[in-house]
Amino acid sequence: TALPISYFVPPEIYGRAGVIAVNIHPSLLPQYAGVNPWQSMKAAKETKGGVTLHYITDKIDAGKVIEQRCFTMDLNYGIEDARNKSEQIAAEILLSFLMSIPGMKLI
DSSP, X not given: OOOOGGGOOOHHHHTSTXXXXXXXXXXXXXXXXXXXXXXXXXXXXXXXXXXXXXXXXXXXXXXXXXXXXXXXOOGGGOHHHHHHHHHHHHHHHHHHHHHTSTTOOOO
């Protein structure tokens, strides 16, 4: 099925010289690639969640991995708990990545 346009960054954007295009995905890629991995993770009774920071390419969630972090989860308590943990880790990874860029200053 086609992805909604809001989930796909076209090559005209990420391919521009001088632009670093990254994505944060709420799973340990390549597992559970795609727009919303949560239902698949719940159906599989997954106990290990994670976050992947990777470069954007013309294939969804297939770019070179920059960093991954995993965490233990129990989807019996609901997807929302796992999402919250994932979002916290995503923020930490993104901040670390941005601070690693020479000359980057965050206000």
